[in-house]
Amino acid sequence: MAKGRLPTSPHDETPVNRAGSAERRHSSATGADRTSAKRRVTIREVANLAQVSLGTVSNVLNNPTVVAPTTRKRVLDAIDSTRFVRNTAAHQLRAGKSRTIGVVLLDIANPFFTEIVRGAEHVLREQDYVLMLCSTDESAKREQRYFRVLEEHRVDGILVCPVDSDLESAVALVARGIPTVLLDRDGSSHGLCSAAVDDIRGAELAADHLFELGHQAIALVNGPATIRQCIDRKEGARRSVKRARCYRSASLQEIVVGALTIDQGEGAVAALLAAEPRPSAVMCANDLLAFGVLRGLAAAGVGVPEEMAVVGYDDVVFASMLSPSLSSVRQPKYELGVAAAELLLEEVTGAPHEHRAIRFEPELVVRASSTPRPVSAPRAKRSRPG
Amino acid sequence: MAKGRLPTSPHDETPVNRAGSAERRHSSATGADRTSAKRRVTIREVANLAQVSLGTVSNVLNNPTVVAPTTRKRVLDAIDSTRFVRNTAAHQLRAGKSRTIGVVLLDIANPFFTEIVRGAEHVLREQDYVLMLCSTDESAKREQRYFRVLEEHRVDGILVCPVDSDLESAVALVARGIPTVLLDRDGSSHGLCSAAVDDIRGAELAADHLFELGHQAIALVNGPATIRQCIDRKEGARRSVKRARCYRSASLQEIVVGALTIDQGEGAVAALLAAEPRPSAVMCANDLLAFGVLRGLAAAGVGVPEEMAVVGYDDVVFASMLSPSLSSVRQPKYELGVAAAELLLEEVTGAPHEHRAIRFEPELVVRASSTPRPVSAPRAKRSRPG
DNA sequence: GAAAAGGAATGAATCGTTTCAAATCGGGCA
DNA sequence: TGCCCGATTTGAAACGATTCATTCCTTTTC
Numbered sequence A, B: 001m002a003k004g005r006l007p008t009s010p011h012d013e014t015p016v017n018r019a020g021s022a023e024r025r026h027s028s029a030t031g032a033d034r035t036s037a038k039r040r041v042t043i044r045e046v047a048n049l050a051q052v053s054l055g056t057v058s059n060v061l062n063n064p065t066v067v068a069p070t071t072r073k074r075v076l077d078a079i080d081s082t083r084f085v086r087n088t089a090a091h092q093l094r095a096g097k098s099r100t101i102g103v104v105l106l107d108i109a110n111p112f113f114t115e116i117v118r119g120a121e122h123v124l125r126e127q128d129y130v131l132m133l134c135s136t137d138e139s140a141k142r143e144q145r146y147f148r149v150l151e152e153h154r155v156d157g158i159l160v161c162p163v164d165s166d167l168e169s170a171v172a173l174v175a176r177g178i179p180t181v182l183l184d185r186d187g188s189s190h191g192l193c194s195a196a197v198d199d200i201r202g203a204e205l206a207a208d209h210l211f212e213l214g215h216q217a218i219a220l221v222n223g224p225a226t227i228r229q230c231i232d233r234k235e236g237a238r239r240s241v242k243r244a245r246c247y248r249s250a251s252l253q254e255i256v257v258g259a260l261t262i263d264q265g266e267g268a269v270a271a272l273l274a275a276e277p278r279p280s281a282v283m284c285a286n287d288l289l290a291f292g293v294l295r296g297l298a299a300a301g302v303g304v305p306e307e308m309a310v311v312g313y314d315d316v317v318f319a320s321m322l323s324p325s326l327s328s329v330r331q332p333k334y335e336l337g338v339a340a341a342e343l344l345l346e347e348v349t350g351a352p353h354e355h356r357a358i359r360f361e362p363e364l365v366v367r368a369s370s371t372p373r374p375v376s377a378p379r380a381k382r383s384r385p386g
Numbered sequence C: 001g002a003a004a005a006g007g008a009a010t011g012a013a014t015c016g017t018t019t020c021a022a023a024t025c026g027g028g029c030a
Numbered sequence D: 001t002g003c004c005c006g007a008t009t010t011g012a013a014a015c016g017a018t019t020c021a022t023t024c025c026t027t028t029t030c
Helices: A043-050 A054-062 A069-082 A088-095 A111-125 A140-152 A168-175 A199-212 A228-245 A262-274 A287-299 A317-321 A333-348 B043-050 B054-062 B069-082 B088-095 B111-125 B140-152 B168-175 B199-212 B228-245 B262-274 B287-299 B317-321 B333-348 B373-379
Strands: A022-025 A100-105 A130-135 A157-160 A180-183 A193-197 A217-222 A251-256 A281-284 A309-314 A327-330 A356-360 A363-365 B022-025 B100-105 B130-135 B157-160 B180-183 B193-197 B217-222 B251-256 B281-284 B309-314 B327-330 B356-360 B363-365
Touching (some): A100 A140, A111 A130, A130 A140, A140 A168, A157 A168, A199 A228, A262 A287, B193 B199, B199 B217, B199 B281, B199 B327, B217 B228, B217 B287, B262 B287, B287 B309, B333 B356
Parallel strands (some): A100 A130, A100 A157, A157 A180, A217 A251, A217 A281, A281 A309, B100 B130, B217 B251, B281 B309, B309 B327
Antiparallel strands (some): A022 B356, A356 B022
């Protein structure tokens, strides 16, 4: 193995374990057995064996009803005994459909997207579509490259959570004739299909919650402003602050990091603690950032939630198991994937179809990271009723 | 959206949020714009525009050096101005390569596999390969179905973490001429390429650790015995017990669950607490199970690690952030994906190549879930002295 | 008993590339 | 001048399916 060019994970969670790798060569043959892999069985051989024409075999495969039962049986037997497996490339070339869907998302390591993929896969699998997975790591260049490759493969459609805040790239796809549905992004402004959650509302829920707890200076650890979700979530927080100001002093400080990852969240803690006025609560643009913030706060010896309340976003499955358990804005992830895939299928199969923007509502889940502990009320600001 | 047939997630973490979904129809056109999607540009149109033959265009694309610079420029300009995008299906049909790799794994929602995918994607992306992602949810039937689909697509190769303990399915793939590399499974016994970690050793590390802490009755929450990793990890635990028995009384009880998920782990707690003699420590076949066990123990009011020590397996990134933080056997996940992908590439490109089994060493990471309190207490900084 | 009808099966054209033997073109050399 | 040669370019034959206008049989109908 070419250790020299071993790529390192952008997620530095997993230390490299080079020392421990061993390697064993087998005695068995080399590339020889690949050469010996006899050419694949074609429809023609099946036709010969079954004593019918090419067209008939094709009909058995695609229009079984038009071929006589006895002939059909003969062909099916021939297919079995030759172990024929249809060549999708040839099919696609003539028939125009590839039974392939591209899924382009920001980070497959984020459990939020993982759940979306599960939902989409569930729907698509049943129609024998296969997913081409593309993780952009928030790089526009990589996204562009993947779009290109997917177009070369003539995918039947694309599910995409775009990197850039404008929707140009997605609109361009549609313009080039590729059915496209936005994931976790609203597309109604550009006439695109989409399955999304109201991010402004979600951030409002989070910020309102913090203000209701009595916090006055809150911080938002946010991702790059190129990502729409980050813009919207900031907007939601801003609206909440504006409302809160009617009743009390309220401020919002934004700390922008380079990516929506655990490490970046941890790195934001220094800035968070140095901010003036020092915030007593922080909301994060997603759960991974919040995980990092929690870790960083723990390392700095800052008590959560006593000294700093924390709220995340996404409510990924692990949020409830952290120490302390993380309050978060829940999004219906699996359903998002399902809805997007169904929308795309409609468009792909040419079903009567209007472009639609499906929108889910977020929901705040309050847990320990933003709940004053009953036993130890550190400060005299018990704003919570009861 | 056809809510009626909304599939439900096998992972029940995410409650359905049906009430909150809204839908907006756009005014823009329907399928019409798909019809209007003018036929794709072909190599022929490029040839016409550039005043050369088909073969020359093809050469510009595949053997740029054999065509004269001036001609090449003319063709490239024509490609630009027509926005030509090569059709992979046609390429594949003639040239035999699809630049596509199938990745078949047990559960894409498991961060362990996610990291592997990241590693594999990193390597393959650079060669312009695209991944076809297939998550089997430990179902042999689904695995079989996916293999079939991947073969129809004529993927250049497959990375697979097989469902069944025997390697028949993988061997069958190779027999059918599809280069295959095992993920997280040793293949040397069957002459298959593989990138794996020594699971027996890993489980020994975990069990040894527990016995060294003084535990005598330990439990293993294990997945189905159809999965090789589960078999091996049990074997490792068994060996450890045998050794421990030389010095003290030591016992191992196995609790088998249906799948390697959080929910199944939580469900195993009842059996765990009812076992006779009641174990004082439990090791789990993977971290997701351990997460569930931790949750179940917390719900049952059993203190970890005082009343029950817990050790997981995989050391997924979230393990260190749980409450309490989870001891686990670390596997080099990202590197596993990288190694497997590189191995597969060798085979696919026909590089001089012997089948090889790359083996990494596991490493025990001890954290709070298996550490007697006194050790961790002094380090914890407290906001409230007391 | 002949014609019409209709169900089955055929096979050539086609999809968009790659491949490769053959044609073409300019010189260089004897 | 004529021939040969290497560098370019050409064009037709694959690749493995699908499509569809035809042909071939049976039946049915009158």
